[in-house]
Amino acid sequence: MTRKEFIAQVGINAAILLAPACITGLSSCKKKKEEKPRSVDFTLDISTGPLASNGGALINDGVIVARSTSGEFIAIDSACTHEGTNINYVSTTHSFKCPNHGATYDANGNVTTGPAVKSLTSYHCTLSGSSLQVFS
Ligand code: FES
Known part of the structure; x- marks a missing residue:
């Protein structure tokens, strides 16, 4: 395996590992809740x-x-x-x-x-x- 192939494979594996966490909201990919201005x-x-x-x-x-x-x-x-x-x-x-x-x-x-x-x-x-x- 060449260096270029190795780096490409690592990138693909990282994407596969992180995608479920983003989809389920378990990581920083989670969208922040919109803050409503409070009434004073x-x-x-x-x-x-x-x-x-x-x-x-x-x-x-x-x-x-x-x-x-x-x-x-x-x-x-x-x-x-x-x-x-x-x-x-x-x-x-x-x-x-x-x-x-x-x-x-x-x-x-x-x-x-x-x-x-x-x-x-x-x-x-x-x-x-x-x-x-x-x-x-
Ligand atoms: S600057 Fe850190 S709590 Fe205000």
């Missing part, structure tokens, strides 16, 4: 607590809500897209940082530093008096 709608009283002052933040219902140093409210999913650790708001840079492996996100939830690669979903914020509504 809650209201926070900002008259007390971390959101009562500029630079504060809190996590509610899987969403981190932050108040920038200029008083703007922003809300994005709190679970880092790398491995799910809750992120922190960094008021000095108006961004978010994961304490686990250091991924960073901008105020819109876009990844600015890995290892995370997927952006976080951001949500709308509407302030009425001291009631802040956060919704998708």
Whole structure:
């Protein structure tokens, strides 16, 4: 058997071995389930607590809500897209940082530093008096 014939035979055998695993979904060939965007709608009283002052933040219902140093409210999913650790708001840079492996996100939830690669979903914020509504 020549080297070329050997390599061709190994390739065919590998394909035969891997095909059943792909067909039955037992390997990485398995298609990932489509993620449906979740529905978010809650209201926070900002008259007390971390959101009562500029630079504060809190996590509610899987969403981190932050108040920038200029008083703007922003809300994005709190679970880092790398491995799910809750992120922190960094008021000095108006961004978010994961304490686990250091991924960073901008105020819109876009990844600015890995290892995370997927952006976080951001949500709308509407302030009425001291009631802040956060919704998708
Ligand atoms: S869990 Fe956030 S960077 Fe790894």
